[in-house]
Amino acid sequence: MTDNHNLPELTDDILLAYLEGDVSRQVADRIEHSPELSSRAEQLSGEVNILNKTFHRAACPKAGDIGDYYLEILPEDQRRSIHDHLKTCAFCTRELAVYRMQLGPPIKTGSGANLLDNVKVFLATLADLTRPAPKGTPVFAFRGSETRLRVYQAEQVAITLDVRSAEETPDMFSVKGMVAGMGSERTDVMIWREDHLVETLSLVRGGFQLDQLQGGKYELVVRSGERVFYIASLIIP
């Protein structure tokens, strides 16, 4: 079925791409100016929303089991299963970070399981910028006042953030970040606001950029392999 006989058919896969903002302006215009295509896109969006709501975290371990994993008291098979799940699930990774933040280090009671490869959460804290920067802290394109820079540190890792208001919409902000000390492993960055995952992206050449953020309190999770770095409170701007 086509809207216009001179143009190729827009199938549902294209409409799904449109819903994710992944089509050209020309295709988007065509959908938005066609009541039939708009209606089909809306129906697809409705289906995806129903499925998202129904299956949201349906495959995740229970929140209590994430806590038991953190406290290192799970049996090995369950521990392994959660360990594998954490590699792909931003939601459970963030819950693990919340446990770390709230509980402090696990108090050992003498269990002897091999926990060397457990995912470890490190709380990244704001560094004192009046002191010399830690070795390896990037000095990338930080234009303008240095007071905008925030450097968070944990272990040998430094997460440097440059928060700026958007040029066209001053009440919106962008965050440019650089992560030093993570090694060559793939590193993902997740930003949260009030229980909602705002965005997940991967580091490219050690850096990342988040745009169109409203002012407010955020959490930042940086994950690489078995290491998670957690900034529990990132106030923007």
Add this chain to the structure above:
Amino acid sequence: MDSASSSHSMDLQRLADTCREHDRLYRLDKTRSDPQFCFELFRRALIEQSQLAWEYIIAQYHDQVERWVSHVHRANDGHLEAEDFVNDAFARFWQAPAVRGILNKPPEALGSLLQYLKKCAVHAVLDAARKFKNRPATIPIDEKTRFPVRSDVRSVENTFESHESAAELYAAILNSLNTEEEKIIFFQKFTLSKKAAAIQNEFPEIFTDTARIYRVTENLLKRFRRNPDLQELYSATVQNEDPNPGGKPAAASSLISKHAPGPDHD
């Protein structure tokens, strides 16, 4: 200082008083506090199942648990009242097999025991946040309490007849999927709500571009329209929806009729 055997022989009232005193001492100077009394109080409550000992525990630790809960609750954007979480935390602690395991250790494990109680407080808040996100879209929320209005609650679970929970339905659908591509997309897109670009970024060896992800998603959606459980879910959601929110057509009102089942694309 009392000997280790004395805590076992103490009457409950005195044990609770001594526990409270040593809890106070702990806050002032850890080295002057003896963990055996509080540990024994927990042991009587949970191992000997003394209701009165449990009441002393709640009296002793209620305010502490409330502080823990409030801290996480604030950090997580509050939807519910702190007192509900406190009750939930104590209930989870009471039921946890791990607690019995800790109580088989020497009294020095009191720190682990209290850390587990705190874990239960965090768990209560995180669990509520999960349930809040999973609530059906059409549940009205009481503006004063931020609780769902009970009479109108229709959980996702009770829209299914043949599956007890969304997790079971998820597992059943996952098992019915044919390819690794479908399984990845079902998990990443529908349980973790990831966009195609994020999925492609995470699985570049499986998806060389996002177009393939949209195509597989399209096929999944077609197949889901033929799934009796999901048809039921779509219908239930439509029935629960405001018939004409904001004057727009209901998004899912004619999903099944308008999208006649067709063959999957390759």
